[in-house]
Amino acid sequence: MIDLDRLIARIEQLGQVGALPGGGCKRLALTPEDAAGRALVTGWFRDLGLDVTTDVIGNTWAIRPGPGDLPPVVMGSHIDTVATGGLYDGTLGVLAGLEVIESAIEAGVETDHPLAVAFFTNEEGARFAPDMMGSGVAAGALPLDAMLASRGIDDATVDEALTAIGARGDAPVGALSPAAYLELHIEQGPVLESEGVQIGVVTGVQGISWTEFTVKGRSAHAGTTPMLMRRDAGHVAAAIAMEARAIATDFGPPQVATVGRMSLSPDLVNVVPERATLTVDLRNTDETRLAGAEARLFAFAEAAARDEGCTLTRRSLARFEPVAFDAKLVDDIATAADRLGYSHRRMPSGAGHDAQMFAPFCPSAMIFVPSRDGISHNIEEYTAPEDLERGARLLADVALARAGCRKGPRA
């Protein structure tokens, strides 16, 4: 089972909603483009005769009615994109979930737990902060009222945007209560492709620490100021950037460290910078290690600023502890991949996903398929058809087993 052509056709059809001239698409959360995407996908849900529910923040799920009242096994992800998004990030998890259900129906497969497919509001966080908003609210990790009041880059609130596109439902927070949560997603990184591995069995999500450092020194003439009399904010910033790299090297994988932003002021060739700001993004799957990386970085930054006669302030922009997925469910994915003959490796997710919001509340796990060149959040995003098929087949296998396949062929 799994009709690859149908899955790809839907991915392409949804990709036409908010399509960008050069390829890829833009469906920022709760915009008219997102509304059109929601309508298309919800239409497919209804075409299959599924029970469709939308909650107060626009999360939408479709349940294949089952015989009893057991909670559903939910396959889900999101259909909003970043401003220069591709066709697979999020979309694959939703449409593969739909494909699993449609295939099961066609094959006459029955399950103890109903199968469900869901898309969650504003996973990307590209319009409204924070990201993973809808799944966070659904899982009870984020407060509904504060999320509704979140103001987007266009100054509209989530509340206003929900009303504007008619995406607000009446199901309350907590209405979706999965027996298990499974998310198929593109890797968004280069590891699987570079190692020639077909499937990533995701063990959890890295903890994330984002810090913005601001260094204040003294502007001075680049020609007339002896080196020993300088208080060069830019030098301190460069030193912190080098230390971030050194921490990643010394700690070893999976520790990563990235300086994505840096700016100097007044930003003139011949003026010693008075002020510098930079951001450091640290990630690790182990909370103790992540905290250790932060501690080393912060201590270094303080000392570097002090040595240069500068002052340092730092601000946390984001901090999430690592999330571990359900060990049994992770094992089930690996076992199923073996049975299907797919090469696989265990790996953490370096990016955040809706699955992490459900992990504290129900058995949750993720399946990764390769991203060509590791590219994502980019119109060049691409995953080959055979990888889409392997991912969807594995998702079907694990979801059906978890739901308790009672009748009909196994995937």
Add this chain to the structure above:
Amino acid sequence: MIDLDRLIARIEQLGQVGALPGGGCKRLALTPEDAAGRALVTGWFRDLGLDVTTDVIGNTWAIRPGPGDLPPVVMGSHIDTVATGGLYDGTLGVLAGLEVIESAIEAGVETDHPLAVAFFTNEEGARFAPDMMGSGVAAGALPLDAMLASRGIDDATVDEALTAIGARGDAPVGALSPAAYLELHIEQGPVLESEGVQIGVVTGVQGISWTEFTVKGRSAHAGTTPMLMRRDAGHVAAAIAMEARAIATDFGPPQVATVGRMSLSPDLVNVVPERATLTVDLRNTDETRLAGAEARLFAFAEAAARDEGCTLTRRSLARFEPVAFDAKLVDDIATAADRLGYSHRRMPSGAGHDAQMFAPFCPSAMIFVPSRDGISHNIEEYTAPEDLERGARLLADVALARAGCRKGPRA
């Protein structure tokens, strides 16, 4: 001789032309504010009965008529300012020159060489590139036609701006031919103040090398891309910045190195930078050492980019060889300072000045007085009255001696 009150009154009066609300002033070259400054200063020249001449690029000088036809001893600098200029940069050299001549006239002092005072067009380079334009043209180091065609930050050419404010004269290039050139200037750095020294005897001007590096790597997700698979342009930029500092440290004074500009692209917290640009400003008084600093920096940058899998391009934004001032004239300044009882030290100029343009063609030298907190190009620029007086008296002493004082009291 030297009437300090008169000197200060003129500095303050000229500072009112283009005065900024919070202090300081803005007289960008060849703007209406510069025109008003020129009119004020030229009026003072005429009030003293000096012969005033303006050349084809607006350089203006005033000669005290003398008995013979010997070339003049010229005291000069500039009266244009940067956008947030102070009251002393340039202005002091011009108004102190005027004060020397006025005092000499009042004291009945006669000289073999006429005394002259000059201001040169667009020394700052804040509106038109390059800086030291007028003195460069006057000394024959810069081609007139190319300078007239130089387009300013407001898109006007020097030619158009000269016409617009009526600052063009009819004296040809080369009309000013000094017997010697002397320039009193604020230090624009912290050395004299920090060492408690009253006078800087300037031995020359540091050579300057400005390089812009552009590093091209590959953007990648900060969470999903292992460190060893990154091509992080920002990391290379930070490494180059650290090497610039290391070069200054290893070479020792007077080598200085400054990274004044740095920018990352796409400049997002969670994206490995695809592109980074930074500038490095290297200065040394010794050409061989300066070239050595460049060679080490360039080799390091190439290797750092290669190690990270990035490409590197570099572009020279400016390159001037060091200028040595006339050894005899420099000695004369030191001797005169001793005679006047002023503490002094020899030092290079870290900034460019009009004097360096004349250095190849006539004995030239400069005198520095302290800048409070080393601040210049800033409305907070300040030099204390007693420092102004010492500078002007020393200038008078050296200028009169060089001009051949024939009659009347010595300073």
